[in-house]
Amino acid sequence: MLDIKLIxxxxxxxxxxxxxxxxxxxxxxxxxxxLDDQRRKALVEVEQLKAxxxxxxxxxxxxxxxxxxxxxxxxxxQTRDIGDRITVLDKQVAEVEAARxxxxxxxxxxxxxxVALGKSAAENPTVRTWGNKPAxxxxxxxxxxxxxxxxxxxxxxxxxxxxxGFLLYTNWGARLxxxxxxxLLDLHTTEHGYTEVAPPYIIGRECMVGVGxxxxxxxxxxxxxxxxxxxxxxxxxxxxxxxxxxxxxxxxEILKETQLPIRYCAYSPCFRAEAGAAGLGTRGMIRVxxxxxxxxxxxxxxxxxxxxxxxxVGNAERVLQLxxxxxxxxxxxxxxxxxxxxxxxxxxxxxxxxxxxxxVSSCSNCEDFQARRMNLRFKTEAGENxxxxxxxxxxxxxxxxxxxxxxxxxxxxxxxxxxEPLRPYLKADKIPA
RNA sequence: GGAGAGAUGGCUGAGUGGCCGAAAGCGACGGUUUGCUAAACCGUUAUACGGGUUAAACCGUAUCGGGGGUUCGAAUCCCCCUCUCUCCGCCA
Numbered sequence: 001m002l003d004i005k006l007i008x009x010x011x012x013x014x015x016x017x018x019x020x021x022x023x024x025x026x027x028x029x030x031x032x033x034x035l036d037d038q039r040r041k042a043l044v045e046v047e048q049l050k051a052x053x054x055x056x057x058x059x060x061x062x063x064x065x066x067x068x069x070x071x072x073x074x075x076x077x078q079t080r081d082i083g084d085r086i087t088v089l090d091k092q093v094a095e096v097e098a099a100r101x102x103x104x105x106x107x108x109x110x111x112x113x114x115v116a117l118g119k120s121a122a123e124n125p126t127v128r129t130w131g132n133k134p135a136x137x138x139x140x141x142x143x144x145x146x147x148x149x150x151x152x153x154x155x156x157x158x159x160x161x162x163x164x165g166f167l168l169y170t171n172w173g174a175r176l177x178x179x180x181x182x183x184l185l186d187l188h189t190t191e192h193g194y195t196e197v198a199p200p201y202i203i204g205r206e207c208m209v210g211v212g213x214x215x216x217x218x219x220x221x222x223x224x225x226x227x228x229x230x231x232x233x234x235x236x237x238x239x240x241x242x243x244x245x246x247x248x249x250x251x252x253e254i255l256k257e258t259q260l261p262i263r264y265c266a267y268s269p270c271f272r273a274e275a276g277a278a279g280l281g282t283r284g285m286i287r288v289x290x291x292x293x294x295x296x297x298x299x300x301x302x303x304x305x306x307x308x309x310x311x312x313v314g315n316a317e318r319v320l321q322l323x324x325x326x327x328x329x330x331x332x333x334x335x336x337x338x339x340x341x342x343x344x345x346x347x348x349x350x351x352x353x354x355x356x357x358x359x360v361s362s363c364s365n366c367e368d369f370q371a372r373r374m375n376l377r378f379k380t381e382a383g384e385n386x387x388x389x390x391x392x393x394x395x396x397x398x399x400x401x402x403x404x405x406x407x408x409x410x411x412x413x414x415x416x417x418x419x420e421p422l423r424p425y426l427k428a429d430k431i432p433a
Numbered sequence: 434g435g436a437g438a439g440a441u442g443g444c445u446g447a448g449u450g451g452c453c454g455a456a457a458g459c460g461a462c463g464g465u466u467u468g469c470u471a472a473a474c475c476g477u478u479a480u481a482c483g484g485g486u487u488a489a490a491c492c493g494u495a496u497c498g499g500g501g502g503u504u505c506g507a508a509u510c511c512c513c514c515u516c517u518c519u520c521c522g523c524c525a
Contacts, residue, residue, distance in 0.1 A: 044493095056505070057451075061450095079506085
């Protein structure tokens with residue numbers, strides 16, 4: 001959520017930054033200002049009335065104590081009217097405030113001024129690349145072909161169980177998935193300084209609002225109903241990413257400055273309705289309704305936000321380096337960034353069988369946008385309460401990593417080469433043909 | 434799912450209609466004393482919103498799990514919800 005004070009004090013700056021996203025949100029600022037102005041005017045009035053009522057009520061108390069009952073009764077009558085007007089004005093304030101906040105909750109974060117201007121993914125600048133596209137003597141196979149030949153994933157039966165977009169990993173496929181999860185968690189906890197947490201997979205609505213998924217993207221989530229009780233709908237959701245629960249761990253808290261930075265990593269499956277992505281577009285594992293992911297979350301002091309973002313990107317890159325996978329890091333331009341983010345770097349790994357790069361990580365600094373929504377603050381040494389920067393990044397998404405790994409390391413004999421760092425986890429140096 | 438108990442400031446815990454934004458203790462912070470440490474003593478110690486100010490000072494409003502009600506006035510009375518604990522049932 002944007003700071004209402006910032007909107008009040010620098011409306012043109014806010015409009016300009018929103019306009020950079022190219023979604024037309026800057027048009028809503030006038031209405032926010034108008035509602036905010038109405039709210040404050042009504043608030044001043046109602047607070048004056050309340051002050052008056054409090055004053056008279058105290059006098060009544062004093063009179064009652066002195067047994068001057070008649071005078072007390074007279075004053076009671078006087079304040080009854082004030083009470084009625086307060087009720088009306090209170091309601092008015094609440095309504096205007098709700099209207100204002102409904103807009104504020106749907107306004108995206110302001111892009112950092114250093115983010116490249118652009119309209120779409122086509123304008124995302126590449127920051128760097130690592131490694132090279134591997135050479136193959138024959139045309140490399142797609143992961144779909146490899147999975148079927150090596151029986152790593154049973155696509156047909158996955159769909160039988162849960163519909164299209166759901167995967168049934170089998171045998172070496174299941175073991176590889178599990179090995180990757182373990183490898184990633186160990187890497188981030190033992191080498192990158194993250195504290196592992198294991199969050200619930202079904203999460204409350206507030207978590208979704210806190211990270212900015214809701215209210216704007218409610219159509220993308222799987223909602224959960226408890227048994228046959230339809231009243232429970234709208235309360236719990238399958239998590240779309242571990243970011244949602246983990247970033248909310250300290251919601252409504254005031255942390256001590258010395259607690260920062262907090263760095264969490266978490267494995268979770270991720271559930272995405274992908275509404276509007278008809279047929280998911282791609283065959284195989286690239287766009288599915290459920291996938292595994294190891295997520296990185298940081299809560300840091302504002303002045304450390306961007307240094308920590310760079311480190312986080314580096315932590316995700318390390319995964320691909322250890323697995324010997326070629327990738328590039330791109331910065332998302334203003335028009336391509338996510339709702340809550342002020343700056344985002346994506347890591348795209350090369351998938352030879354697809355002849356394309358796949359997004360396996362997206363690292364963002366949301367600055368204080370999410371902290372504000374979830375009322376998460378820290379107290380500085382000077383005793384001031386401030387909102388921390390909240391960062392999230394994939395470290396990394398699994399299904400696509402799986403794809404890149406088997407497509408990159410497929411061997412002429414039909415087996416899959418397993419990179420050294422992963423072998424202790426899979427307890428094998430290759431997946432046999 | 435059934436029965437009961439509870440939720441108060443950083444923590445413990447008092448408070449059953451006005452003198453309560455809230456006793457007391459602990460902790461923390463500042464100071465005095467002190468060879469050092471400890472102890473003792475004094476003081477300070479929530480948050481948000483709004484007004485005000487160059488900025489402060491200052492003023493007001495709200496907040497005792499959340500929401501609603503009664504009342505001139507609610508931490509306190511009534512209703513609903515959430516969560517925690519204990520016992521029973523069921524269960525991986």
